[in-house]
Amino acid sequence: MSGAEMHGATKDGTTRYAAKFPGAAKGHFRDAHRMIMSSLGMGTYLGQPDAKTDESYTAAAITAAESGINVFDAAINYRFQRSERNLGAALKQLAAKGYARDEFVLCTKGGYLTPDGAMPGDPNDYFFREYIQPGVFTAKDIVAGSHCMTPKFLKNQIGRSLKNLGVSCIDIYYLHNPESQLSEISKDMFLERVREAFTFLESAVEAGEISYYGMATWNGFRQEAGARDAMQLAEIAQIAQEIAGGRHHFRFVQLPFNLGMTEALTLGNQAPPAHIIGAHARTVMEAASDSDISLIASASLLQGQVARNLPGFVAEALGLANDAERALQFVRSSPGITTALVGMSKAAHVHANAKLVNLAPATEEQFTNLFSRGESA
Ligand SMILES: NC(=O)c1ccc[n+]([C@@H]2O[C@H](COP(=O)([O-])OP(=O)(O)OC[C@H]3O[C@@H](n4cnc5c(N)ncnc54)[C@H](OP(=O)(O)O)[C@@H]3O)[C@@H](O)[C@H]2O)c1
Numbered sequence: 001m002s003g004a005e006m007h008g009a010t011k012d013g014t015t016r017y018a019a020k021f022p023g024a025a026k027g028h029f030r031d032a033h034r035m036i037m038s039s040l041g042m043g044t045y046l047g048q049p050d051a052k053t054d055e056s057y058t059a060a061a062i063t064a065a066e067s068g069i070n071v072f073d074a075a076i077n078y079r080f081q082r083s084e085r086n087l088g089a090a091l092k093q094l095a096a097k098g099y100a101r102d103e104f105v106l107c108t109k110g111g112y113l114t115p116d117g118a119m120p121g122d123p124n125d126y127f128f129r130e131y132i133q134p135g136v137f138t139a140k141d142i143v144a145g146s147h148c149m150t151p152k153f154l155k156n157q158i159g160r161s162l163k164n165l166g167v168s169c170i171d172i173y174y175l176h177n178p179e180s181q182l183s184e185i186s187k188d189m190f191l192e193r194v195r196e197a198f199t200f201l202e203s204a205v206e207a208g209e210i211s212y213y214g215m216a217t218w219n220g221f222r223q224e225a226g227a228r229d230a231m232q233l234a235e236i237a238q239i240a241q242e243i244a245g246g247r248h249h250f251r252f253v254q255l256p257f258n259l260g261m262t263e264a265l266t267l268g269n270q271a272p273p274a275h276i277i278g279a280h281a282r283t284v285m286e287a288a289s290d291s292d293i294s295l296i297a298s299a300s301l302l303q304g305q306v307a308r309n310l311p312g313f314v315a316e317a318l319g320l321a322n323d324a325e326r327a328l329q330f331v332r333s334s335p336g337i338t339t340a341l342v343g344m345s346k347a348a349h350v351h352a353n354a355k356l357v358n359l360a361p362a363t364e365e366q367f368t369n370l371f372s373r374g375e376s377a
Pocket of ligand 1: 044047301302353
């Protein structure tokens with residue numbers, strides 16, 4: 001293996017990647033924690049766990065990489081590990097086409113129990129053999145029958161994800177929907193589990209298996225502050241700070257953000273910084289900026305629902321050729337969003353969405369217009 005293959009994304013590699021797209025608009029490539037990341041990223045959540053979808057995802061990932069998209073997002077449980085393997089297959093083919101490992105930002109997640117490739121005839125037997133018998137987890141580590149974030153489990157899952165992706169380092173490793181544990185355990189116990197997970201993840205950074213870690217969430221940062229599964233970003237970042245000081249690697253948070261779910265920008269659900277007297281509650285975007293954490297948007301098209309039939313004022317404010325472009329333009333142009341993830345199992349959707357690579361993000365004026373027109377609509 002060459003040096004480039006052995007490591008993850010680097011500043012040099014991702015800069016080299018961006019230079020391959022001289023037509024990319026200013027603002028398409030963004031610097032986040034010494035990685036140059038595209039404003040659009042490819043997601044791999046949806047679709048059947050079958051061979052046809054495998055082929056389609058691998059082809060779509062190659063098209064994405066050849067079109068100016070260098071951020072790829074998976075989770076070990078997506079399509080029973082097949083999405084990670086599809087990205088791994090794409091990376092191999094991309095290496096043969098002259099794209100090195102260090103040009104891509106590979107992101108994946110752990111937390112949900114998943115079978116291997118297909119649902120086994122007897123899932124209980126599968127999990128007993130693979131996990132309980134070898135001592136990876138015990139029944140008391142599992143929440144809601146499906147979620148776990150103990151260090152032992154995460155270590156096992158990172159090992160599997162590295163193998164699935166065919167790499168030696170994952171650039172961003174997320175705890176997958178950690179807030180789901182709050183349905184069963186107390187806030188104090190949750191924060192203690194986060195501390196144990198982060199302590200392990202810092203050691204995984206040290207070992208070179210991951211470069212950064214984060215939380216990929218669904219409800220946790222979109223709820224009113226008092227909700228049972230609401231989280232405070234500053235409190236979570238403080239845990240990382242206590243473990244590893246200012247050089248900690250908790251640097252990415254993923255959350256849904258799209259034209260139908262705008263909370264990260266509009267809802268003040270984060271406590272104001274204690275050192276600023278009289279400060280107002282913060283949005284997640286503000287809180288992330290306070291803690292030097294980059295935000296990655298998931299479900300940028302609201303799982304396809306905002307790719308069509310948008311109200312006319314969106315076209316008036318943003319222009320562009322169609323609603324899918326407008327929906328993605330909204331997300332990638334929002335202050336504080338580094339990358340807008342869009343699920344694309346089909347190369348045709350990659351071609352369509354990659355048109356934005358050569359288009360500048362919306363101006364502040366267009367963005368403000370969108371909100372003022374939205375309010376009066
Ligand atoms: N909690 C979490 O951690 C979490 C939750 C949700 C999502 N995510 C991440 O975020 C990624 C994006 O979210 P998502 O996949 O759930 O939803 P999404 O990106 O909002 O929508 C994906 C859907 O939109 C379709 N699509 C893509 N481009 C289109 C276009 N130009 N016109 C019309 N339809 C288009 C896709 O079709 P095809 O597949 O047919 O191309 C797919 O069905 C996920 O893949 C995943 O990586 C994370």
